[in-house]
Amino acid sequence: MSTFDIPIGPQHPALPEPLLLKLEVEGEAVVGVNFDVSYMHRGIEKLLETRSYFQGLPLIERICGICNAAHGVCYTLNVEKLYDKEIPKRAQYLRLIVEELSRIHSHLLWLGIAAYEIGFNTMFMYTWRDREHVMDMLESITGNRITTEYSQIGGVRRDIPPELASRLLKVMDVIEERTKYYIRVALTDRVIAKRTQGVGYLSTADAKSTCSVGPIVRASSVKFDVRASDPYVAHDEVPFNVITSDSCDVFGRVVVRAKELLECVNMIRYAVQHLPEGPFRIKLPMKPNAGEALTRVEAPRGELLHYTLSDGTPKPYRYKVRTPTLANLGALRVMLTSKGRYVVNIGDIPIIYGALDPCICCTARVNFVDVKKGKSWIWSLDEIREMSRRGGLLK
Amino acid sequence: MSSEEEVFNELKNAFGEKLLDHKVQKRRVFIQVSNDVYKDVVKFLVNSKGIYHLEMMTGTELKDGIEVMAHMGLDTSISIRTTVSKDEPKLPSICDVTVGAEFYEREIHDLLGVTFEGHPNPVRFVLSSEWPENVHPLRKSYVTKHNAPLREGVE
Numbered sequence: 001m002s003t004f005d006i007p008i009g010p011q012h013p014a015l016p017e018p019l020l021l022k023l024e025v026e027g028e029a030v031v032g033v034n035f036d037v038s039y040m041h042r043g044i045e046k047l048l049e050t051r052s053y054f055q056g057l058p059l060i061e062r063i064c065g066i067c068n069a070a071h072g073v074c075y076t077l078n079v080e081k082l083y084d085k086e087i088p089k090r091a092q093y094l095r096l097i098v099e100e101l102s103r104i105h106s107h108l109l110w111l112g113i114a115a116y117e118i119g120f121n122t123m124f125m126y127t128w129r130d131r132e133h134v135m136d137m138l139e140s141i142t143g144n145r146i147t148t149e150y151s152q153i154g155g156v157r158r159d160i161p162p163e164l165a166s167r168l169l170k171v172m173d174v175i176e177e178r179t180k181y182y183i184r185v186a187l188t189d190r191v192i193a194k195r196t197q198g199v200g201y202l203s204t205a206d207a208k209s210t211c212s213v214g215p216i217v218r219a220s221s222v223k224f225d226v227r228a229s230d231p232y233v234a235h236d237e238v239p240f241n242v243i244t245s246d247s248c249d250v251f252g253r254v255v256v257r258a259k260e261l262l263e264c265v266n267m268i269r270y271a272v273q274h275l276p277e278g279p280f281r282i283k284l285p286m287k288p289n290a291g292e293a294l295t296r297v298e299a300p301r302g303e304l305l306h307y308t309l310s311d312g313t314p315k316p317y318r319y320k321v322r323t324p325t326l327a328n329l330g331a332l333r334v335m336l337t338s339k340g341r342y343v344v345n346i347g348d349i350p351i352i353y354g355a356l357d358p359c360i361c362c363t364a365r366v367n368f369v370d371v372k373k374g375k376s377w378i379w380s381l382d383e384i385r386e387m388s389r390r391g392g393l394l395k
Numbered sequence: 396m397s398s399e400e401e402v403f404n405e406l407k408n409a410f411g412e413k414l415l416d417h418k419v420q421k422r423r424v425f426i427q428v429s430n431d432v433y434k435d436v437v438k439f440l441v442n443s444k445g446i447y448h449l450e451m452m453t454g455t456e457l458k459d460g461i462e463v464m465a466h467m468g469l470d471t472s473i474s475i476r477t478t479v480s481k482d483e484p485k486l487p488s489i490c491d492v493t494v495g496a497e498f499y500e501r502e503i504h505d506l507l508g509v510t511f512e513g514h515p516n517p518v519r520f521v522l523s524s525e526w527p528e529n530v531h532p533l534r535k536s537y538v539t540k541h542n543a544p545l546r547e548g549v550e
Contacts, residue, residue, distance in 0.1 A: 209493065224448070
């Protein structure tokens with residue numbers, strides 16, 4: 001049987017991010033895939049070389065709207081390593097609280113999108129409603145819903161006063177109760193089971209060999225979480241479990257993310273109740289020492305890396321960012337290709353792509369971004385011509 | 396898992412004088428190697444030590460060449476760095492050792508112009524199709540022109 005090429009994207013109604021998927025299909029089954037992520041290269045790495053470390057912070061937060069807290073923490077930790085300074089314990093706990101809050105909002109947002117992809121719109125409405133509690137808390141703590149810029153070089157921007165801390169604990173109670181409900185739904189609902197089990201299969205060996213990160217590898221039963229293997233802000237003091245699943249499919253990714261929500265809730269509770277006393281920020285000079293630093297942070301989508309090379313001037317000589325979606329593109333290619341009994345149908349593409357939690361905007365590891373997901377597709381004029389020339393391919 | 400110094404000592408035993416320099420930080424090891432063993436060191440880590448995870452690859456233009464760094468590791472991050480000349484930036488591709496290198500090598504080729512020999516799919520990755528050939532934006536000779544204010548004052 002001959003194969004047929006279908007382009008999906010870069011413009012697509014389902015997601016506002018420009019990724020072009022070139023799919024090779026044989027009948028209904030996808031047998032090959034290629035990407036083009038070149039539509040959104042913003043040159044952020046180059047721009048960072050023209051700004052001082054302090055001026056770079058607002059730019060770095062804009063790599064990604066959803067994981068901005070992770071980028072902010074990673075950048076500030078990275079620069080603080082150049083100064084060879086440890087920030088106060090209280091600032092580390094405050095960073096952890098805001099980072100975990102943003103993980104909750106990211107995972108809830110993803111659960112909603114995944115439910116929407118499989119036609120479960122009620123759950124989409126529920127999760128996005130609950131996400132609003134978290135967004136309100138983020139606004140109260142940091143002053144903004146999305147680009148929070150909470151982490152600053154030398155600490156954090158504001159403290160959490162006691163009355164806000166007690167409100168945060170109440171919100172955590174709400175999120176915990178709702179999350180338990182979502183886990184029950186995910187484990188028992190027939191729609192979710194039918195649409196996700198055995199879909200987007202990624203074996204443990206493939207997950208390792210493609211060097212993928214985050215909930216994708218943890219759903220393929222690889223216990224890899226930077227918070228556990230390379231603790232960066234008080235993760236060695238705040239207890240938590242690394243959630244894994246051995247189902248290796250989209251179902252496992254749903255379960256891993258839902259159970260991680262409970263871990264986030266427990267971490268925030270522990271951090272609020274054990275918040276150390278002391279200052280939340282120290283002053284650092286404009287010029288760091290010459291040297292280099294490499295920082296790893298577990299963003300909601302997986303391992304995030306920042307590397308900087310300093311020559312002792314107020315501006316970085318080289319700044320490099322690798323975002324999780326870039327690391328997961330290789331895994332996406334494996335997941336989208338039919339193998340043996342795991343046939344990938346065209347109708348599975350949206351949920352497989354969605355299960356990656358792609359963020360092309362930040363994927364451009366360093367400086368660019370891309371993304372897309374496919375719900376329907378558009379044939380270009382050339383494709384239609386080609387089809388009519390060959391004739392009868394759609395029989 | 397091995398500590399920072401252990402990792403370095405094992406590599407030292409296997410490659411001897413080909414390891415030119417090294418630097419150790421907390422859970423980080425930076426090792427400078429010569430061009431000819433760069434791929435062998437990565438292969439040794441993946442196949443013999445079980446450090447399968449390639450975190451990222453960084454390219455940097457230095458004064459006397461272009462440095463390519465492969466960051467490997469799970470708990471301890473091991474950065475294997477090597478420098479290629481600016482006139483003829485060529486390095487063997489490590490895609491046959493670890494599949495994860497494919498996109499990173501294509502990115503470094505786009506942004507810095509390093510050619511990875513033996514890459515299975517050496518096409519453009521991050522730069523758009525309208526971008527001119529042989530212009531590599533992360534080279535220091537490429538100067539961004541849009542730092543000036545967007546609009547001049549009224550004369």
